[in-house]
Amino acid sequence: MKPLALLAGVAVAIAAAGASAQQYPTKPVTIVVPFAAGGPTDTVARSVGQAMEKALGNNVVVENKAGAGGTIGVSDVAKAPADGYRILVHHIGMATAPALYRKLPFDPLKDLEFIGLINDVPMTLLVRPTLNVGSVKELVAYAKANKDKVTLANAGLGAASHLCGLLFQQAIEVDMTTVPYKGTAPAITDLIGGQVDILCDQTTNTTEQIKGGKVKALALTAPKRLDALKDIPTSAEAGLPGFELSIWHGMYAPKGTPRPVLDKLVASLQAALRDPALNKRFADLGAVTVAPNLQTPEALGRHLKAEIDKWTPIIRKAGVYAD
Ligand code: ASP
Numbered sequence: 291m292k293p294l295a296l297l298a299g300v301a302v303a304i305a306a307a308g309a310s311a312q313q314y315p316t317k318p319v320t321i322v323v324p325f326a327a328g329g330p331t332d333t334v335a336r337s338v339g340q341a342m343e344k345a346l347g348n349n350v351v352v353e354n355k356a357g358a359g360g361t362i363g364v365s366d367v368a369k370a371p372a373d374g375y376r377i378l379v380h381h382i383g384m385a386t387a388p389a390l391y392r393k394l395p396f397d398p399l400k401d402l403e404f405i406g407l408i409n410d411v412p413m414t415l416l417v418r419p420t421l422n423v424g425s426v427k428e429l430v431a432y433a434k435a436n437k438d439k440v441t442l443a444n445a446g447l448g449a450a451s452h453l454c455g456l457l458f459q460q461a462i463e464v465d466m467t468t469v470p471y472k473g474t475a476p477a478i479t480d481l482i483g484g485q486v487d488i489l490c491d492q493t494t495n496t497t498e499q500i501k502g503g504k505v506k507a508l509a510l511t512a513p514k515r516l517d518a519l520k521d522i523p524t525s526a527e528a529g530l531p532g533f534e535l536s537i538w539h540g541m542y543a544p545k546g547t548p549r550p551v552l553d554k555l556v557a558s559l560q561a562a563l564r565d566p567a568l569n570k571r572f573a574d575l576g577a578v579t580v581a582p583n584l585q586t587p588e589a590l591g592r593h594l595k596a597e598i599d600k601w602t603p604i605i606r607k608a609g610v611y612a613d
Contacts, residue, residue, distance in 0.1 A: 311548040314374050318349040321541075322370075322378045324363025325445055326356045326473025330411065330494035334539050335379035337571050338408055341562035346554065356472035359448025359612070361387055361394065364542075368396040372544040374551035377405070381539045385597035387448045389605035391612050398598070403552055404590040405541035406559045411492045411577040412512035413454045413535050414522060416505045418484045426508045426528035429488070433464045442466040443477040443486040447612040450537045451477065453601075454490035454511065456608055461533045481505055492537050493519065493576030511535040518576045538580075538597075540590045552587070560585045 310316070319342075323335045332354060339350035355363035360383040370376035384398045396402070415426065423429045433440050442459070444451040451474065459465055466488070471477040474491045481489045482504045490511070497518055500507045509528040510516060525533040541559055543552060562568055563579050572579055583589065 311374075311550040314551045314554055315346055315348040317375065318351050319346060319374065320376050321350060321352050322363050322367050322376060323352055323354050324356065324360035324378070324380055324383070325354065325449070326471070326475045327352075327354045328475035328495075329445070329473040330450075330492035330496075330537075331360075331379060331381055331539070332473070332475070333494050333575070334381075334408060334411075334577070337568055338379065338541070338559070338562050341565045341568040342558040345558035345561035354473075357446065359383060359387065359390070359446035359452060359470075361391060361396075361448055364398070364402075365395045367542065367544055368401040370544045372403075372546035372548070374543060374547055374555060376544065377555065378402070378542040379408070379539060380542065381450050381537050382453065382597060382601075383448045383450060384540065384542075385594055386453055386601045386605060388598055389602040390448050390610060398594060399591070401545050402542040403545055403547045404587040404594070405543060405552065405555050406585040406587060407580045407590050407593060408539040408541060408559070408563065408585075409572055409577045409579050411494050411537045411539070411575075412510055412516065413450065413490050413537065414493055414496045414500065414507045414519070415454075415458065415509040415511070415525075416478075416481060416489045416491065416496060416500070416507050418481050418487055419504065419506055420484050421487055421506070423508070424506070426525075426530055429508055430462045430464075430529075433462060433466065433488075437464060437466075440464075440466050441469050441486045441488070443469045443471060443481060443489040445473045445477055445491075446470045447610070449473075450535075451489060451491045454535050455488075456605075456610065457533060457535060458488075458490055458530075460608065461530050478505065495575075497575050509533070516576045518574055538593065540594065542590075556585075556587060
């Protein structure tokens, strides 16, 4: 092809890409959730996705890409075409993975575009219903007396439940046998069934199980009690001051997603987070929507960097690694 014809071809291709970015989305958008269906991250993503549909003008579907504490799902989106049709909802695990994984296949700060922060959710310290303890104090005594057999479930290395379990073990100075799952949904099923003893997980999915009497909740990892779970003491009230953890969620797109597409995603996320029905759903599950000034790409980028800086030394000190 002659150089001029080549240039014209490139110009046509760029114009076509620009035009399709303007028309975005012309087909459903997929949100990848890096944990199993039916868990807290899944609940946040499905609720937000549904609330974004109106502003986006198309359907949003959720795909669960679970495994390796959420890192498989992140890699999937980092490698996806940068066209806005495959995006990600993930939590604090994005900030803890760099310290936990020796060979992380992505750089959280460089390989993704930021869309915005979504919400903050506290965790609950749960035990199986048949475990004969009624308070954190009794659980600590039980764990110390049964070091060799007590088990702690989590959603994989790098999951929020893993981080919470790490902090709990540090707080009570007992090392437990951890049992990894692909998400909270299978972990809580086994907790209810009595196959594991302890799980610390987001109220987004534990609230209903606690209210239904399926699991026993001993503490909330927040400084204040939750309206949705008034009877559950804070960790300080339960005798573990400092055992506090709030799980934040953010939305991401593959690096290089065109600006008009990103702008549409940001505006749609912000519209969703103004939706009273979504806010009521979050509140019922103990989740708090972030302030409007945090529902932006800049705020998510800043927060992620600050959280990596905060958690890296704590995890390094704990000496936990995945290969
Ligand atoms: N709550 C889980 C975690 O520990 C993940 C999930 O299933 O959403 O990170």
